[in-house]
Amino acid sequence: MFGSLTSPASSTATGSRYTLWIDGVGAWLVLTSPVVTLGRAQAPVSPLLAKSSLVKDTSDEADVTIMSSLSRKHAQLERVNESWVLTAHAATDVEGRPVDGQTVLSDDCEITAGSSVRLGFCVTTPLSASARLSFLSDHRPAGAVDGVVLMAQTCLLGPGPENHVRCPQWPTSVVLVRGRRGLAVKSRKDIFVDGSLATGLTPLSSGQVISGTDFRFRLEEINPER
Amino acid sequence: MKFRHQPETRPLDGYTIKRAIQRGGFGEVYYAQSDAGKEVALKLLNDNTEVELRGVSHCLNLSHPNVMTIFDVRESHGDYWIIMEYVGGKPLDQILAENPNGLPHEQVSKLLAGLSAGVDFLNERGIVHRDLKPANIYTENGHVKVGDVGLSKFISVSRRSAHTQSVGTVYYMAPEIAHGRYGREVDVYAVAVILFEMLTGKVPFDGETTGEILMKQLTEKPNLQILPEKFRPVLKRALEKDPLKRTPTVKKLAEEFEAALAGRTESRPARKNEAPKYESPDFAASAASPSSDADHSEDRSERRSYSQGRRVPSRFDNDRPWHQTSSGIAAALVFAFFAVLILVLTSPITVPLGLLSLPFVGIAAVMAILYVVSRWAIRAFALDDGGPAVRLNASRPGGTATRTNTPYVRHHAPEALRHVGFLQRSAELTGSMSVATLCGAAMGGGFFLSGHFESSMAVFFGAVTTMTAWAAMLPGKLWEGRGGNGVARRLMTGLLGCLVGVAAFSLDKSMMLGLDVHDYSRVSPQLVNASFMPGDLSPDDCSRLVGYVFFFGVLLMVRRWWYHVDSFRPRRVRVTSLAWTSLAALIITTIPQFPKDLAMLIAVAASATAQASSIWVDPEQRANSLGHSSSDSDDQSTPLQAGVL
Numbered sequence: 001m002f003g004s005l006t007s008p009a010s011s012t013a014t015g016s017r018y019t020l021w022i023d024g025v026g027a028w029l030v031l032t033s034p035v036v037t038l039g040r041a042q043a044p045v046s047p048l049l050a051k052s053s054l055v056k057d058t059s060d061e062a063d064v065t066i067m068s069s070l071s072r073k074h075a076q077l078e079r080v081n082e083s084w085v086l087t088a089h090a091a092t093d094v095e096g097r098p099v100d101g102q103t104v105l106s107d108d109c110e111i112t113a114g115s116s117v118r119l120g121f122c123v124t125t126p127l128s129a130s131a132r133l134s135f136l137s138d139h140r141p142a143g144a145v146d147g148v149v150l151m152a153q154t155c156l157l158g159p160g161p162e163n164h165v166r167c168p169q170w171p172t173s174v175v176l177v178r179g180r181r182g183l184a185v186k187s188r189k190d191i192f193v194d195g196s197l198a199t200g201l202t203p204l205s206s207g208q209v210i211s212g213t214d215f216r217f218r219l220e221e222i223n224p225e226r
Numbered sequence: 227m228k229f230r231h232q233p234e235t236r237p238l239d240g241y242t243i244k245r246a247i248q249r250g251g252f253g254e255v256y257y258a259q260s261d262a263g264k265e266v267a268l269k270l271l272n273d274n275t276e277v278e279l280r281g282v283s284h285c286l287n288l289s290h291p292n293v294m295t296i297f298d299v300r301e302s303h304g305d306y307w308i309i310m311e312y313v314g315g316k317p318l319d320q321i322l323a324e325n326p327n328g329l330p331h332e333q334v335s336k337l338l339a340g341l342s343a344g345v346d347f348l349n350e351r352g353i354v355h356r357d358l359k360p361a362n363i364y365t366e367n368g369h370v371k372v373g374d375v376g377l378s379k380f381i382s383v384s385r386r387s388a389h390t391q392s393v394g395t396v397y398y399m400a401p402e403i404a405h406g407r408y409g410r411e412v413d414v415y416a417v418a419v420i421l422f423e424m425l426t427g428k429v430p431f432d433g434e435t436t437g438e439i440l441m442k443q444l445t446e447k448p449n450l451q452i453l454p455e456k457f458r459p460v461l462k463r464a465l466e467k468d469p470l471k472r473t474p475t476v477k478k479l480a481e482e483f484e485a486a487l488a489g490r491t492e493s494r495p496a497r498k499n500e501a502p503k504y505e506s507p508d509f510a511a512s513a514a515s516p517s518s519d520a521d522h523s524e525d526r527s528e529r530r531s532y533s534q535g536r537r538v539p540s541r542f543d544n545d546r547p548w549h550q551t552s553s554g555i556a557a558a559l560v561f562a563f564f565a566v567l568i569l570v571l572t573s574p575i576t577v578p579l580g581l582l583s584l585p586f587v588g589i590a591a592v593m594a595i596l597y598v599v600s601r602w603a604i605r606a607f608a609l610d611d612g613g614p615a616v617r618l619n620a621s622r623p624g625g626t627a628t629r630t631n632t633p634y635v636r637h638h639a640p641e642a643l644r645h646v647g648f649l650q651r652s653a654e655l656t657g658s659m660s661v662a663t664l665c666g667a668a669m670g671g672g673f674f675l676s677g678h679f680e681s682s683m684a685v686f687f688g689a690v691t692t693m694t695a696w697a698a699m700l701p702g703k704l705w706e707g708r709g710g711n712g713v714a715r716r717l718m719t720g721l722l723g724c725l726v727g728v729a730a731f732s733l734d735k736s737m738m739l740g741l742d743v744h745d746y747s748r749v750s751p752q753l754v755n756a757s758f759m760p761g762d763l764s765p766d767d768c769s770r771l772v773g774y775v776f777f778f779g780v781l782l783m784v785r786r787w788w789y790h791v792d793s794f795r796p797r798r799v800r801v802t803s804l805a806w807t808s809l810a811a812l813i814i815t816t817i818p819q820f821p822k823d824l825a826m827l828i829a830v831a832a833s834a835t836a837q838a839s840s841i842w843v844d845p846e847q848r849a850n851s852l853g854h855s856s857s858d859s860d861d862q863s864t865p866l867q868a869g870v871l
Contacts, residue, residue, distance in 0.1 A: 024246060138368065
């Protein structure tokens with residue numbers, strides 16, 4: 001689960017799961033781990049009960065949780081060099097063919113998990129091993145998430161089709177870079193982090209707002225304690 | 227795009243803003259979460275607060291699955307916030323942007339059903355939305371949600387024309403808004419424009435400036451030709467400039483669209499409170515107004531069964547016109563033959579009764595009776611053979627029979643410009659001419675076997691019928707898919723008709739039939755000594771030659787034969803066309819001497835032969851034919867060939 005259990009407190013972005021709240025575009029989940037699991041979401045819990053002892057431990061939840069009848073760990077996506085390998089733990093099809101064990105995902109393919117959850121897998125640019133998962137069926141995570149970025153080294157946000165997150169109204173692309181100390185941001189044009197001009201590659205912390213002349217988004221780490 | 231409030235701020239107690247969604251004309255919209263985790267859209271009112279609050283207050287307690295719910299209106303630090311349902315799906319404008327050539331008809335039907343249900347719900351409660359446009363219509367989990375009801379205006383007699391502020395998007399703005407009138411007809415117009423856009427990918431009125439678009443909205447008629455023909459009457463009425471002539475309700479518009487989509491052409495009585503004040507003649511002729519929900523649910527279930535690859539088996543498939551089944555076409559051919567035969571055989575009865583002495587009434591009456599009888603016979607005895615509505619999809623495992631999805635058809639009339647390759651033309655023409663020869667021979671043989679014609683007369687009749695049909699098919703096939711001048715085409719077919727006349731005369735002369743054909747004009751005596759006339763022609767022969775040439779020349783010229791043999795003609799065989807051709811032949815014989823019964827026989831037989839023998843493409847497959855023929859090379863077979871008898 002994410003979104004509703006997020007912490008607005010600012011901390012260094014060293015985790016592996018983030019939400020990008022992008023004005024005028026939507027909410028995108030960014031996963032930096034080379035191994036990403038896909039599974040069923042547990043029932044959403046009100047933030048009012050976040051500290052309650054009645055709330056189940058969610059530490060064993062999948063990285064991408066979908067409100068559906070999938071298994072808790074239905075499938076796994078693993079980045080191997082420049083490719084993504086899908087391991088099916090339960091009934092999973094790729095391009096209509098059942099996956100028996102493992103399969104290497106090709107660009108622009110469709111993954112069907114269970115009987116009805118359909119996801120689109122796309123590598124938007126050959127210059128990056130990062131990939132994008134989009135929701136083709138009506139199934140969604142518990143929060144308002146419009147898509148998932150499986151981030152290798154970079155995550156591109158901008159107007160063109162090569163960007164992992166398409167932001168049609170933006171004048172230029174912004175690049176999120178994964179470093180040893182967490183995420184950083186850079187752009188060819190002036191950008192501001194929490195209102196301060198950022199030059200070059202600027203490290204980011206959870207909760208910071210990145211803005212430019214015509215855009216704004218906020219980086220939020222999910223369950224940093226997990 | 228700058229927004230006033232930052233993410234993670236709480237300008238309204240109990241709600242945390244996560245991101246901004248958009249900025250509209252009436253304020254900023256944010257995505258926020260309540261303290262309990264509820265996702266909402268928060269709309270911050272900037273200007274026009276009073277206008278919007280008044281509209282919102284009327285919608286505050288309305289609840290409908292197709293209308294975006296307003297939870298509450300709150301005031302905080304001098305700002306007014308509207309707390310609304312958050313809809314995460316794509317707005318319709320984004321869907322349209324992804325489909326620049328329009329949406330599939332089934333998707334349009336589904337979207338329109340939701341849209342009309344939501345708008346009708348508002349209208350029925352005295353609310354006019356006033357700002358319906360694709361950007362305000364959302365889809366989530368396949369359901370339509372009408373948003374931004376903040377612009378809604380409560381209808382009252384006193385306020386109906388009081389608000390003169392020009393708001394909304396001009397593409398979807400009804401003409402009467404320019405005069406400050408905001409009745410529910412405004413929403414009907416906007417939904418009609420959206421429907422037009424969903425079908426074609428284009429708005430009916432476009433322009434460089436707002437003023438230009440507004441002027442077109444006020445003065446120009448929409449170009450309905452880019453719509454599929456069956457939807458034109460529906461959109462014509464819904465886009466009427468005069469709100470009193472417009473489709474009265476959005477619900478009615480959706481019903482008419484569903485009826486047109488289902489191909490129902492029979493009129494059904496409308497509900498009293500939905501009866502249009504002004505009935506458009508062409509609407510009444512071609513659009514239906516279903517009267518009950520039960521009818522609709524039946525139609526929908528039928529379409530569902532189609533889309534799921536199943537088809538309700540029916541021995542007497544009354545949903546499909548008889549001319550779209552091969553059994554119906556065969557029966558129509560038989561009907562055409564027997565119509566001609568019975569007309570001749572009953573002449574001892576009809577002539578004394580004076581029916582044939584009153585050509586207009588007599589022929590029409592006899593043809594009408596025969597048509598009704600034959601149609602009854604077709605429905606009673608013709609087995610449904612599947613026909614073009616069901617196509618075997620060999621690519622599917624097991625080869626299950628699936629209904630072809632109705633494609634988006636922009637142009638499917640004979641006038642439609644399209645590429646038809648040379649080899650395809652040649653193949654279709656030779657095939658059709660061969661079939662026509664068989665038809666002509668069969669007709670001549672039929673009259674011979676019935677004892678009405680002697681062998682030589684039967685041969686003459688069959689040959690002349692075949693030649694007349696050829697003269698229609700040959701240029702018709704050459705002109706198919708090409709633009710051209712109608713007058714020039716008539717002159718060309720008339721010239722071919724003259725050649726048919728010469729051939730008919732030669733046949734008559736060689737077989738020594740001695741038919742009573744003469745020319746009463748003064749032309750033939752002057753031609754006797756003309757240099758281009760054969761030397762052995764007597765004045766009588768010359769008169770007969772001119773009579774033949776005149777009759778066939780005019781017969782081939784007065785009718786649009788190329789239209790009757792075009793593969794995109796409305797129906798394979800049109801009985802009305804036979805009747806008009808027969809009538810034309812009768813009128814022509816008033817000028818030269820030509821046996822009237824023979825003239826009508828030849829005309830009807832040639833028309834029936836030409837129509838029945840020529841390629842005809844099912845309207846549902848014409849879009850495929852267009853795409854296929856335009857992209858493939860000439861030597862490839864096309865779906866058109868499937869229509870050969």
